[in-house]
Amino acid sequence: MALEPCTEVPATNIKKSNTDLSVLKERGQREVFCGLTGIVWLHRKMQDAFFLVVGSRTCAHLIQSAAGVMIFAEPRFGTAILGERDLAGLADANEELDRVVDQLLERRPDIGTLFLVGSCPSEVIKLDLAKAAERLNHRFFPKVRILNYSGSGIETTFTQGEDACLGSMVPVLPHSQDEPSLMVVGSLADVVEDQFQRLFDKLGIGPVYFFPPRRAAQLPPIGKGTKLLLAQPFLSDTVRSLISRGATLLPSPYPFGIEGTTAWLKTAADAWNIDHERFEEAIAPQVNRAKIALERYRQALTGRKAFLFPDSQLEIPLARFLSRECGMELVEVGTPYIDRLLMDTEINLLPVGTALSEGQDVEKQLDRCREARPDITVCGLGLANPLEAEGMATKWSIELVFSPIHGYDQAADLAELFARPLERRRRLTV
Amino acid sequence: MELTLWTYEGPPHVGAMRIATGMEGVHYVLHAPQGDTYADLLFTMIERRDRRPPVTYTTFQARDLGGDTAEMVKTSVRDAYERFKPQVMLVGESCTAELIQDQPGSLAKGMKLPIPIVSLELPAYSKKENWGASETLYHLVRTLLLPLVPPPNTHKPKREAHIRPKANIIGPTALGFRCRDDIREVIKLLAEIGVDVNVVAPMGATPDDLLRIPDADFNICLYPEIALTTCNWLQRSFGQPTIKTVPIGVGATRDFIAEIGKVVEIDVSEALKRSQSDTLGNWDVSRLSSANNPNASRLPWYSRSVDSTYLTGKRVFIFGDATHALAAARIATEELGFTLVGIGTYSREFAREVREVAKKHGLEAVISDDYLAVEAKVAEAAPELVLGTQMERHIAKRLGIPCAVISAPIHVQDVPARYSPQMGWEGANVIFDSWVHPLMMGLEEHLIGMFREDFEFAEGHMSHLHTAPSQDSRRESLVTEQAIAATGSSNQAVLTPVAQAVAQTVDGITWSVDGEAELKKIPFFVRGKIKRNTEKFASDHGISTITLETLYEAKAAIGK
Numbered sequence: 005m006a007l008e009p010c011t012e013v014p015a016t017n018i019k020k021s022n023t024d025l026s027v028l029k030e031r032g033q034r035e036v037f038c039g040l041t042g043i044v045w046l047h048r049k050m051q052d053a054f055f056l057v058v059g060s061r062t063c064a065h066l067i068q069s070a071a072g073v074m075i076f077a078e079p080r081f082g083t084a085i086l087g088e089r090d091l092a093g094l095a096d097a098n099e100e101l102d103r104v105v106d107q108l109l110e111r112r113p114d115i116g117t118l119f120l121v122g123s124c125p126s127e128v129i130k131l132d133l134a135k136a137a138e139r140l141n142h143r144f145f146p147k148v149r150i151l152n153y154s155g156s157g158i159e160t161t162f163t164q165g166e167d168a169c170l171g172s173m174v175p176v177l178p179h180s181q182d183e184p185s186l187m188v189v190g191s192l193a194d195v196v197e198d199q200f201q202r203l204f205d206k207l208g209i210g211p212v213y214f215f216p217p218r219r220a221a222q223l224p225p226i227g228k229g230t231k232l233l234l235a236q237p238f239l240s241d242t243v244r245s246l247i248s249r250g251a252t253l254l255p256s257p258y259p260f261g262i263e264g265t266t267a268w269l270k271t272a273a274d275a276w277n278i279d280h281e282r283f284e285e286a287i288a289p290q291v292n293r294a295k296i297a298l299e300r301y302r303q304a305l306t307g308r309k310a311f312l313f314p315d316s317q318l319e320i321p322l323a324r325f326l327s328r329e330c331g332m333e334l335v336e337v338g339t340p341y342i343d344r345l346l347m348d349t350e351i352n353l354l355p356v357g358t359a360l361s362e363g364q365d366v367e368k369q370l371d372r373c374r375e376a377r378p379d380i381t382v383c384g385l386g387l388a389n390p391l392e393a394e395g396m397a398t399k400w401s402i403e404l405v406f407s408p409i410h411g412y413d414q415a416a417d418l419a420e421l422f423a424r425p426l427e428r429r430r431r432l433t434v
Numbered sequence: 435m436e437l438t439l440w441t442y443e444g445p446p447h448v449g450a451m452r453i454a455t456g457m458e459g460v461h462y463v464l465h466a467p468q469g470d471t472y473a474d475l476l477f478t479m480i481e482r483r484d485r486r487p488p489v490t491y492t493t494f495q496a497r498d499l500g501g502d503t504a505e506m507v508k509t510s511v512r513d514a515y516e517r518f519k520p521q522v523m524l525v526g527e528s529c530t531a532e533l534i535q536d537q538p539g540s541l542a543k544g545m546k547l548p549i550p551i552v553s554l555e556l557p558a559y560s561k562k563e564n565w566g567a568s569e570t571l572y573h574l575v576r577t578l579l580l581p582l583v584p585p586p587n588t589h590k591p592k593r594e595a596h597i598r599p600k601a602n603i604i605g606p607t608a609l610g611f612r613c614r615d616d617i618r619e620v621i622k623l624l625a626e627i628g629v630d631v632n633v634v635a636p637m638g639a640t641p642d643d644l645l646r647i648p649d650a651d652f653n654i655c656l657y658p659e660i661a662l663t664t665c666n667w668l669q670r671s672f673g674q675p676t677i678k679t680v681p682i683g684v685g686a687t688r689d690f691i692a693e694i695g696k697v698v699e700i701d702v703s704e705a706l707k708r709s710q711s712d713t714l715g716n717w718d719v720s721r722l723s724s725a726n727n728p729n730a731s732r733l734p735w736y737s738r739s740v741d742s743t744y745l746t747g748k749r750v751f752i753f754g755d756a757t758h759a760l761a762a763a764r765i766a767t768e769e770l771g772f773t774l775v776g777i778g779t780y781s782r783e784f785a786r787e788v789r790e791v792a793k794k795h796g797l798e799a800v801i802s803d804d805y806l807a808v809e810a811k812v813a814e815a816a817p818e819l820v821l822g823t824q825m826e827r828h829i830a831k832r833l834g835i836p837c838a839v840i841s842a843p844i845h846v847q848d849v850p851a852r853y854s855p856q857m858g859w860e861g862a863n864v865i866f867d868s869w870v871h872p873l874m875m876g877l878e879e880h881l882i883g884m885f886r887e888d889f890e891f892a893e894g895h896m897s898h899l900h901t902a903p904s905q906d907s908r909r910e911s912l913v914t915e916q917a918i919a920a921t922g923s924s925n926q927a928v929l930t931p932v933a934q935a936v937a938q939t940v941d942g943i944t945w946s947v948d949g950e951a952e953l954k955k956i957p958f959f960v961r962g963k964i965k966r967n968t969e970k971f972a973s974d975h976g977i978s979t980i981t982l983e984t985l986y987e988a989k990a991a992i993g994k
Contacts, residue, residue, distance in 0.1 A: 038469025157469025393484030
């Protein structure tokens with residue numbers, strides 16, 4: 005298949021810098037989750053929300069498998085499985101959807117926000133979920149707000165599901181009276197959110213809103229005074245919608261590792277004109293603590309070679325952390341797509357000449373990986389065991405999406421995730 | 435449209451993957467968008483397989499839909515052929531590709547590759563995983579063997595008496611329940627009665643092996659959900675009889691041996707006799723000294739041992755694929771002395787058989803793939819043990835009931851490292867252990883009954899079940915959990931039917947202080963049942979307040 009760009013990049017956003025490095029753009033079989041899987045962490049994050057996938061049996065099976073079938077409580081997601089009858093005519097499908105939503109809301113009166121999530125089949129048959137949401141809102145709002153987005157695998161990969169989900173909330177965010185505020189965009193573990201909140205308080209930055217909120221019903225306000233600081237690097241559409249509602253983006257590296265976290269906080273501090281001394285004083289205890297914790301793993305990782313398969317779009321910031329703070333050598337950094345608006349600050353920090361690849365032809369990429377024999381390969385679950393069987397140490401990337409890895413106090417934890425497979429190999433004698 | 439939270443089966447193309455992944459030399463080109471590659475990790479993670487499934491996905495995107503997705507199919511088929519050099523290629527589509535109607539099978543066939551192409555048409559919106567596996571195996575076998583089918587009325591030469599009969603074992607797949615170990619156990623059983631194994635398929639077979647299927651005298655339909663269609667076709671086309679008994683449990687294993695004896699006219703009486711005599715102990719020194727001596731199961735003896743007395747009449751609820759559910763019903767009732775209080779399956783194709791068994795036990799079978807419906811039935815039946823799938827493990831956890839897994843769908847913990855078949859004599863041993871262990875051991879339960887005043891055995895003492903809260907405390911935490919979910923308001927309507935079934939008190943009946951105090955003295959694991967029985971007794975006798983006396987009157991009238 006021909007190599008072609010996987011993402012349309014608005015030309016105006018491309019800066020000339022280190023980012024001139026050539027990117028290998030591949031098209032072929034992709035070993036990446038689709039956007040539906042974002043539900044698996046979003047439903048834990050926003051506990052008053054329910055995610056109803058309108059899709060096929062495959063979609064139901066997919067999120068069930070991705071969730072590991074291990075959730076103790078009843079999941080806050082489900083699937084309206086399309087059957088043959090639904091494919092026959094659209095009017096029918098709409099009535100069916102209303103019936104399923106009635107059934108669901110009856111079973112779960114605790115639902116405050118219901119996301120109708122589009123899938124590949126519902127996109128292909130052009131089932132209009134926006135219209136369905138509008139229709140259902142007429143019946144259920146304000147008790148239940150119904151929103152819609154697409155997590156389909158023909159349009160989104162893995163973490164783009166969160167982008168689409170947050171994007172669907174942007175139009176209903178309340179208008180703030182344009183007073184200055186900081187909005188941290190991208191879902192974070194609650195514990196990390198609290199850490200950041202304490203740091204912002206110490207710096208005197210505020211009010212701070214986190215988006216998504218812990219409860220979908222408590223939407224943060226937005227207006228001309230809102231400054232956006234991204235906690236996750238995969239929120240292209242959300243950011244653009246937020247900007248169109250008047251907010252300003254504070255471009256920054258992402259808060260992975262000590263360097264990334266400092267740069268990220270500094271970006272906010274500068275926007276709030278916090279003076280240098282106060283900033284240094286505020287972060288010093290945590291930076292020192294993080295340095296001590298990180299050192300142990302840095303020693304284990306330094307000089308080792310890493311190969312990153314595309315998965316979550318966290319790859320570039322992670323690669324920056326691994327190379328600059330852990331001393332690792334980057335063989336290849338694969339990512340599903342590159343949005344220069346959100347990634348330039350990170351790409352600028354990568355070592356000159358880093359092999360970046362966008363998109364995937366998994367067989368060819370596996371060939372390159374085998375050829376390079378990296379010390380550690382970061383990849384999805386479908387590839388991890390087969391690569392282990394070939395004698396390669398792997399770090400499955402899904403843990404990087406689910407674990408708290410942002411901020412100072414998690415910098416060492418993040419490094420530990422990469423050091424652990426190596427340590428394990430060192431210990432095993434059989 | 436159908437609302438689901440968990441599903442028992444994946445789509446039919448996952449069934450096809452189970453066939454392809456079990457085999458060698460087969461490659462499957464699947465016309466599908468990128469998200470469908472999730473299926474790979476079912477095999478690499480749940481089964482810890484050391485190789486990716488032999489599947490190439492076309493990975494089309496929205497932008498391709500206006501263009502030439504058919505060309506992507508051809509490119510993928512060509513690349514997959516060149517890279518993997520399979521002996522046979524399966525070509526099919528997933529649910530989304532079905533909608534864009536590229537007909538990948540025909541496209542691939544038109545490419546004139548020098549290998550057989552099996553075109554799979556698996557309607558994703560009306561069929562499911564096991565059906566997909568069954569069809570895939572059937573079409574694969576049929577494609578390869580059709581040229582070898584003898585003309586009608588061809589006389590099949592009779593096997594000479596001195597030649598050992600040969601069997602094919604049909605049905606074990608990737609991601610099946612304990613298939614890996616069952617195969618070994620069945621081969622051992624066959625060796626014991628003098629039957630050789632010709633081909634095991636699909637697990638471990640190559641296309642060349644499939645071509646040798648007609649050489650066998652008969653076929654063993656080991657997993658009917660997967661194998662029956664193929665076995666029926668082989669019977670029609672090659673005159674190979676099908677062994678339909680599935681050897682799960684001691685009785686079924688005996689029947690299995692007897693059926694083979696009858697079908698291929700060999701003497702199996704020795705093996706059957708051995709399996710009987712061994713039930714008395716298996717302590718014979720000559721047996722212990724010889725590792726080669728064929729074994730019978732210990733289940734019959736263990737089941738007769740005094741320690742097992744407490745198993746008598748344990749109320750068990752069974753749900754799974756039809757094969758395992760039917761086998762479990764027989765073992766539970768005939769070999770362990772349990773009482774069946776519910777049985778069901780998600781395998782609609784075998785609903786009739788399951789209904790018949792249910793009827794025999796005075797029950798109505800649950801034929802459903804609706805997880806929520808199954809959950810409601812389990813709660814209603816209030817069993818003491820649930821035998822089910824990974825989904826029933828969820829249900830049982832939630833209700834605080836012990837559970838053992840007997841059928842797919844499974845999780846990684848159901849693919850143990852140790853040898854743990856379900857079939858044959860050893861399978862029966864494994865089943866005895868794995869079903870009985872979740873229950874409290876006999877003596878311990880008796881002691882709790884006898885020393886129920888002892889503070890060590892007070893409320894919440896759960897023995898092996900220490901991780902699972904008692905039904906009462908579980909109900910409370912469920913209520914709390916749900917209340918938190920309901921924005922802090924303790925909305926009773928949030929309670930699921932499950933919790934209601936546990937909490938329910940017959941209308942208008944109250945418990946007196948002494949009655950309730952006495953009820954609390956009853957060990958928690960039977961308390962729910964006694965509470966319900968007593969309330970029913972009160973209701974039947976027009977008693978509105980249950981006193982200590984009512985409790986004992988009810989006990990006398992109803993029994994334990």
